[in-house]
Amino acid sequence: MVITQLEDDATSTREDIERASEHKTRRLREKYEAEMKDLERSERQALEKYNEMKARLTEVDGENECYKVQLKQKDQEIASLKKLTDKMHQERDRVSDIIRQEFADRLVTTDEENKRLKNGMSEMKARHRIELDRQKEHIEEIRKQKDEEMEEVHKRVKDAILKKEEIVTQIKQQYQAAQKRADHLEFCYSSRGSSF
Numbered sequence: 001m002v003i004t005q006l007e008d009d010a011t012s013t014r015e016d017i018e019r020a021s022e023h024k025t026r027r028l029r030e031k032y033e034a035e036m037k038d039l040e041r042s043e044r045q046a047l048e049k050y051n052e053m054k055a056r057l058t059e060v061d062g063e064n065e066c067y068k069v070q071l072k073q074k075d076q077e078i079a080s081l082k083k084l085t086d087k088m089h090q091e092r093d094r095v096s097d098i099i100r101q102e103f104a105d106r107l108v109t110t111d112e113e114n115k116r117l118k119n120g121m122s123e124m125k126a127r128h129r130i131e132l133d134r135q136k137e138h139i140e141e142i143r144k145q146k147d148e149e150m151e152e153v154h155k156r157v158k159d160a161i162l163k164k165e166e167i168v169t170q171i172k173q174q175y176q177a178a179q180k181r182a183d184h185l186e187f188c189y190s191s192r193g194s195s196f
Helices: 002-195
Strands: none
16 A cells, blocks of 8 residues: 555656646747747848848948049049139239239228218218207107197096086986986875775
């Protein structure tokens, strides 16, 4: 009986161990399969990215070639412009002497013109000052007229308010008299009704 019991225990223990082992193996297999799928997905994404970068690199290489051609054209343009600039510098040096002489002549003319303009400006300032004083006087007269008009308007408004108050008082008095008459008539009417 003891041997049978021990064999049963051993069998039960072995089955438990086998079940645990199978469960652990299944978990590890599922985990590795999930990791494998993640790795495959990452590999696909990396491959797609690689293809995109390769296409972009091809595009950039094409753009680079275009830029090289443009750079060569620009270098030619710069060389041409440099020649033109040197030529313009030489012409400028020749023209500078002529311009200096013209500038000296114009400076004399400008000084004379400046003196004339200063004299004209002084006369204009004097006229402007006189006109300004005249305008100030005119503005002061207009302001006085406006003040007088405002005073007149204020007086009329006060008179209108007083008249309005008088009319309101009269209407109140008429209303009170009418109210008294109405009360009296109502009293008389109710007295007749009660006598009938």
